[in-house]
Structures are given as structure tokens and as C-alpha cells.
Amino acid sequence: MIWNILTFISFGFNIQTILSQSCYGLSDLQINNVCYHFVDQNMDYTNALANCTSIGYSLASIHDLNTNTWIQKHAASTIELRDAQYLWIGLYNPNNTWQWTDGSPYNWSNIANGEPFSDRRYFSMHVADGQWFTRPGSWETPFVCSGPPYGQGSSPTSNGYQISTTDSPSNHCPRNWGFFNGTNDCYFLKSYYNVNNTEYANCNGSIRSQAEQDFVSG
Ligand SMILES: *[C@@H]1O[C@H](CO)[C@@H](O)[C@H](O)[C@H]1NC(C)=O
Numbered sequence: 523m524i525w526n527i528l529t530f531i532s533f534g535f536n537i538q539t540i541l542s543q544s545c546y547g548l549s550d551l552q553i554n555n556v557c558y559h560f561v562d563q564n565m566d567y568t569n570a571l572a573n574c575t576s577i578g579y580s581l582a583s584i585h586d587l588n589t590n591t592w593i594q595k596h597a598a599s600t601i602e603l604r605d606a607q608y609l610w611i612g613l614y615n616p617n618n619t620w621q622w623t624d625g626s627p628y629n630w631s632n633i634a635n636g637e638p639f640s641d642r643r644y645f646s647m648h649v650a651d652g653q654w655f656t657r658p659g660s661w662e663t664p665f666v667c668s669g670p671p672y673g674q675g676s677s678p679t680s681n682g683y684q685i686s687t688t689d690s691p692s693n694h695c696p697r698n699w700g701f702f703n704g705t706n707d708c709y710f711l712k713s714y715y716n717v718n719n720t721e722y723a724n725c726n727g728s729i730r731s732q733a734e735q736d737f738v739s740g
């Protein structure tokens with residue numbers, strides 16, 4: 523995570539707000555320009571994927587051993603995840619083809635010996651050793667999402683949240699700013715905010731609802 527201090531700023535006139543080149547959560551892991559977001563809540567595969575999608579990510583795709591090891595160690599050492607034995611990842615088998623939920627190439631795997639079971643279509647990572655095991659989709663476990671840092675890659679569109687990738691987007695937000703339809707405002711999270719900087723003269727950090735708080739805090 524690149525931001526140590528997260529300051530919330532917003533512009534007046536309803537352009538108000540957002541995020542740039544940063545991951546969704548403060549405790550997200552950023553590796554080779556990919557953000558990994560851990561959710562320590564038991565969910566079945568469908569809901570876990572929907573939860574990742576809601577922040578513009580997908581369930582995590584993993585393409586090399588180093589990244590797999592980073593994720594495994596991070597999960598194993600994160601207090602919140604210490605009790606979680608498995609994490610859903612994005613590898614699944616919708617039609618006899620193993621593929622990643624984010625559509626990236628399936629070009630590396632860490633599948634455990636004896637796997638996959640033909641009747642189980644969804645993979646989880648065993649936090650103890652980083653190996654991948656299939657589980658039925660109805661099984662509920664914590665999960666890890668991945669996606670590009672904000673300001674890069676494609677726009678998240680679900681849950682009312684979008685990142686502008688052009689200068690004149692329909693949501694009126696500046697490029698790389700995020701739009702939250704709950705407030706109809708634009709948001710930008712800065713790592714540092716000098717209140718005396720005239721550039722931010724029209725910014726204020728007002729947070730007016732729990733939904734806005736959730737949106738801003740990730
Ligand atoms: C902050 O901006 C919002 C949206 O423009 C506005 O409604 C609110 O009154 C402002 N708050 C302050 C303290 O200026």
C-alpha cells in the first residue's frame with residue numbers, strides 16, 4: 523500500500539471527491555502494479571466474486587510463484603486472516619476450461635497434488651502452504667481480490683462506483699477521479715493534503731453518510 527496517510531479531499535460544486543493510483547484498502551498488498559485486497563469474511567464463491575467486482579476488482583488471479591508466495595505470507599501473517607485456512611482465488615471451471623474470473627491468461631498454477639476434483643469447479647488457496655485446492659462453490663470462506671491500482675486499467679462500474687479514464691466522462695469527474703453515484707460526487711484520495719495549498723481551496727473533506735464513509739474508506 524503506497525499511501526501511509528490518507529487524506530480525503532473534495533471539490534466544491536459537486537465535483538467533490540477521489541482516488542488515484544492507489545489500491546482500494548489501506549491494507550491491500552500491491553505487487554508489480556497489481557492490488558490484492560483481502561476480505562476476511564466467509565462468503566460463497568458467487569458472493570465473493572460479486573464483492574470483488576463491487577470495488578472494481580475480480581477474485582485474484584495469480585501468474586507466478588513470487589506473487590503466490592507474497593499473497594500466502596500476507597494472508598498467513600495478517601491477524602484478521604490468521605484463522606482462515608483457505609482463501610477463494612479467481613480460478614474456476616465454468617465449462618471444462620480452467621480460467622481466471624478476471625479473464626487474464628491461465629499461464630501458471632500451484633494446484634496441489636491430487637487436484638482438481640472433477641466435481642468441484644472453484645479454487646481456493648491453502649493459507650498454510652499456498653497450494654490451491656478445489657472446493658464446491660457453495661462453500662464459504664474468506665477471499666482475495668485483485669485489480670489494477672485506481673487510475674489505471676478499466677473502470678469499476680458496479681456498486682455505483684466508477685473511475686474516470688477520459689477527460690470528459692459522462693460522470694463529469696476529472697480523469698482518474700472516482701465517481702460515487704450515492705452522492706453524485708467525484709472523489710480523490712491524496713496521500714498528503716496541505717490545507718494551505720491553494721490548489722485545494724475548494725476542497726473539503728465532508729463525509730455526510732455511512733455509505734459515503736464506506737465508499738471513501740474502502
Ligand atoms: C463541502 O462540499 C459539499 C458538496 O459540495 C457541500 O455540500 C458542503 O456544504 C461543503 N462543506 C463545507 C464545510 O464547505
Ligand SMILES: *[C@@H]1O[C@H](CO)[C@@H](O)[C@H](O)[C@H]1NC(C)=O
Nearest residue numbers: 561562563572573574576681
Ligand atoms: C463486501 O464485503 C465487505 C466485508 O465484509 C462488506 O463490508 C461490503 O459491504 C461487501 N460489499 C458488497 C457489495 O457486498
Ligand SMILES: *[C@@H]1O[C@H](CO)[C@@H](O)[C@H](O)[C@H]1NC(C)=O
Nearest residue numbers: 614615616617618619620621
Ligand atoms: C467456456 O470455455 C471457452 C474456452 O473453451 C471460453 O472461451 C468461454 O469464455 C467459456 N465460457 C464461460 C461462460 O466462461
Ligand SMILES: *[C@@H]1O[C@H](CO)[C@@H](O)[C@H](O)[C@H]1NC(C)=O
Nearest residue numbers: 584585586626627628629630
Ligand atoms: C501470464 O499472464 C500474466 C497476465 O497477463 C502476464 O503478466 C504474465 O507475463 C504471463 N506469464 C507468462 C509466463 O506468460
Ligand SMILES: *[C@@H]1O[C@H](CO)[C@@H](O)[C@H](O)[C@H]1NC(C)=O
Nearest residue numbers: 679680681682683703704705
Ligand atoms: C448506483 O449504481 C448502482 C449500480 O449501478 C445502482 O444499483 C444504484 O441504484 C445506483 N444508485 C443511485 C442512487 O443511483
Ligand SMILES: *[C@@H]1O[C@H](CO)[C@@H](O)[C@H](O)[C@H]1NC(C)=O
Nearest residue numbers: 714715716717718719720723
Ligand atoms: C497555514 O497557514 C496558517 C496561516 O497563515 C499558518 O499559521 C499555518 O502554520 C500554515 N500551516 C501550514 C501547514 O503551513
